[in-house]
Amino acid sequence: xxxxxTVGVVVEDLEKVYVDPQTAxxxxxxxxxxxxxxxxxxxxxxxxxxxxxTTFLHMVAGLRKSTGGRILVDGRxxxxxxxxxxxxxxxxxxxxxxxxxxxxxFGLKIQGVAARERAEIAxxxxxxxxxxxxxxxxPRELSGGMQQxxxxxxxxxxxxxxxxxxEPFASVDALTRINLQELLLRxxxxxxxxxxxxxxxxxxxxxxxxxxxxxxARPGRCQEVVSIDLPGPRRWAALQSxxxxxxxxxxLFELVQGQVPVELQLAERGA
Amino acid sequence: MREASVxxxxxxxxxxxxxxxxxxVVYRGQIVLKQVPGAHTLLSFVFPLALIVLVWxxxxxxxxxxxxxxxxxLKVAAKGWEMTLSGDIFRHxxxxxxxxxxxxxxxxxxxxxxxxxxxxxRTASALFTPPTVFFQAIPGLAWVPLAILWxxxxxxxxxxxxxxxxxxxxxxxxxxxxxxxxxNMVNAALCLxxxxxxxxxxxxxxGALPSIVAGxxxxxxxGWRALIGGEMIATSTxxxxxxxxxxxxxxxxxxxxxxxxxxxxxxxxxxxxxxPLERRTVLRWGTVRG
Numbered sequence: 161x162x163x164x165x166t167v168g169v170v171v172e173d174l175e176k177v178y179v180d181p182q183t184a185x186x187x188x189x190x191x192x193x194x195x196x197x198x199x200x201x202x203x204x205x206x207x208x209x210x211x212x213x214t215t216f217l218h219m220v221a222g223l224r225k226s227t228g229g230r231i232l233v234d235g236r237x238x239x240x241x242x243x244x245x246x247x248x249x250x251x252x253x254x255x256x257x258x259x260x261x262x263x264x265x266f267g268l269k270i271q272g273v274a275a276r277e278r279a280e281i282a283x284x285x286x287x288x289x290x291x292x293x294x295x296x297x298x299p300r301e302l303s304g305g306m307q308q309x310x311x312x313x314x315x316x317x318x319x320x321x322x323x324x325x326x327e328p329f330a331s332v333d334a335l336t337r338i339n340l341q342e343l344l345l346r347x348x349x350x351x352x353x354x355x356x357x358x359x360x361x362x363x364x365x366x367x368x369x370x371x372x373x374x375x376x377a378r379p380g381r382c383q384e385v386v387s388i389d390l391p392g393p394r395r396w397a398a399l400q401s402x403x404x405x406x407x408x409x410x411x412l413f414e415l416v417q418g419q420v421p422v423e424l425q426l427a428e429r430g431a
Numbered sequence: 432m433r434e435a436s437v438x439x440x441x442x443x444x445x446x447x448x449x450x451x452x453x454x455x456v457v458y459r460g461q462i463v464l465k466q467v468p469g470a471h472t473l474l475s476f477v478f479p480l481a482l483i484v485l486v487w488x489x490x491x492x493x494x495x496x497x498x499x500x501x502x503x504x505l506k507v508a509a510k511g512w513e514m515t516l517s518g519d520i521f522r523h524x525x526x527x528x529x530x531x532x533x534x535x536x537x538x539x540x541x542x543x544x545x546x547x548x549x550x551x552x553r554t555a556s557a558l559f560t561p562p563t564v565f566f567q568a569i570p571g572l573a574w575v576p577l578a579i580l581w582x583x584x585x586x587x588x589x590x591x592x593x594x595x596x597x598x599x600x601x602x603x604x605x606x607x608x609x610x611x612x613x614x615n616m617v618n619a620a621l622c623l624x625x626x627x628x629x630x631x632x633x634x635x636x637x638g639a640l641p642s643i644v645a646g647x648x649x650x651x652x653x654g655w656r657a658l659i660g661g662e663m664i665a666t667s668t669x670x671x672x673x674x675x676x677x678x679x680x681x682x683x684x685x686x687x688x689x690x691x692x693x694x695x696x697x698x699x700x701x702x703x704x705x706x707p708l709e710r711r712t713v714l715r716w717g718t719v720r721g
Contacts, residue, residue, distance in 0.1 A: 223621065241621040241624075242624060245622060249615045249618070257638075270623065270624055311619075314623070318623055
């Protein structure tokens with residue numbers, strides 16, 4: 161299969177201002193955001209809630225428009241959603257009227273890939289995420305973790321140059337999350353797509369990424385990018401006792417913690 | 432939800448209800464959906480009706496009212512046999528069903544695309560929502576005078592009236608269905624490279640289908656009522672006309688026969704076409720928002 165993606169993402173002075181529909185006030189969600197994601201790199205974004213992580217990801221996907229600056233994918237500014245940028249959502253967003261296989265086939269079908277060929281490709285990707293034998297199941301017949309694996313297969317089968325993941329493992333239980341994280345890394349080691357992974361878990365960001373970008377509180381911008389120099393292939397069992405992992409986690413935790421408003425920190429300590 | 436296996440011993444259910452053509456049995460802390468057993472439903476449906484016919488027959492036999500005002504079930508049945516042999520029943524039923532089909536096709540054919548447009552597009556919504564809310568408030572039968580003046584007595588006028596009754600429930604249910612599709616489902620399709628047309632075909636229509644089907648069932652019911660009402664005034668065939676015309680010759684047996692046929696035809700349409708359609712979509716889709 162396709163080894164390493166050659167497509168990087170460059171973010172230049174990005175800005176997103178929107179008008180609050182209730183108060184009619186202008187809200188600056190993102191301002192002065194600069195970031196460079198290398199081709200084939202796995203980069204995570206962490207930051208306090210409301211820092212514009214998800215907004216940023218939606219802008220890279222082309223689902224929302226920026227109000228300033230630009231995003232270049234493979235050197236070209238993006239303006240609309242496209243199959244070159246696949247996305248995995250927190251709530252899976254599978255089509256409930258389609259089987260697992262039909263869901264994975266969706267992108268290939270609209271590209272006009274012949275029925276037999278796309279079924280073969282979709283079956284391969286379902287196998288890759290460990291869902292062999294679940295091809296005919298409807299999403300409602302699958303657990304949350306399995307649904308998210310279908311969603312991952314659906315995004316990958318389309319062979320996107322960039323894979324965008326919006327807190328994809330936030331709504332599954334802890335054990336399933338660990339399984340999904342290791343699965344994602346195995347898949348990424350096989351097909352090195354450029355991945356932008358948004359999470360609020362420092363631990364998850366450290367485990368998965370080559371680099372972690374820490375966003376500031378609103379208006380969001382990139383405060384610091386931390387390289388994660390943990391050896392691969394990474395597995396939870398081996399990393400539990402890693403001193404380097406603990407150091408990185410502490411460092412990133414302090415960076416994120418520094419972004420929480422002081423009043424809130426005090427309130428939490430007082431309580 | 433699971434099927435209880437045969438012979439399984441259970442506590443008594445708290446409630447039993449028919450929901451979307453399925454038997455919904457609620458036990459303490461557990462809900463079981465079962466297929467409605469055919470013979471049992473038929474019996475439980477026919478028995479109360481048979482009771483009514485029995486009371487009807489007794490009252491008629493007592494001759495509280497003269498026979499020409501309150502005919503006996505036997506007299507109505509005889510009339511039914513006579514009109515079956517002459518083919519009149521089929522002629523009137525066919526005229527009614529044809530109009531219903533035509534009015535429905537027109538109403539559905541226009542309401543579906545307009546509903547999709549209004550559900551998806553903000554400008555279209557701003558433009559079409561106020562007039563549709565206004566016209567929805569006007570019962571289909573209120574169009575009878577204009578329908579006669581514009582289209583004359585006959586098929587066209589009645590079809591127009593049915594169209595008016597079918598159109599709005601389907602339109603509103605389509606809009607509702609489209610609007611309740613989770614945003615990320617649309618986003619996911621866009622990120623997989625869907626064009627606007629693919630989005631309509633692969634996401635909006637299937638996503639809104641349970642709601643559209645509910646609108647179809649509702650609209651057909653409204654259309655059927657408007658049909659009978661419209662036929663009483665605006666035409667010279669059909670079951671509505673048959674009933675209304677018989678009044679002039681004190682043909683109460685024909686009137687009651689017509690009512691029975693209307694009831695049976697609607698039950699057939701609903702249970703053979705509409706309810707299975709609804710059940711199938713609900714079953715296949717599960718909870719769309721799950």
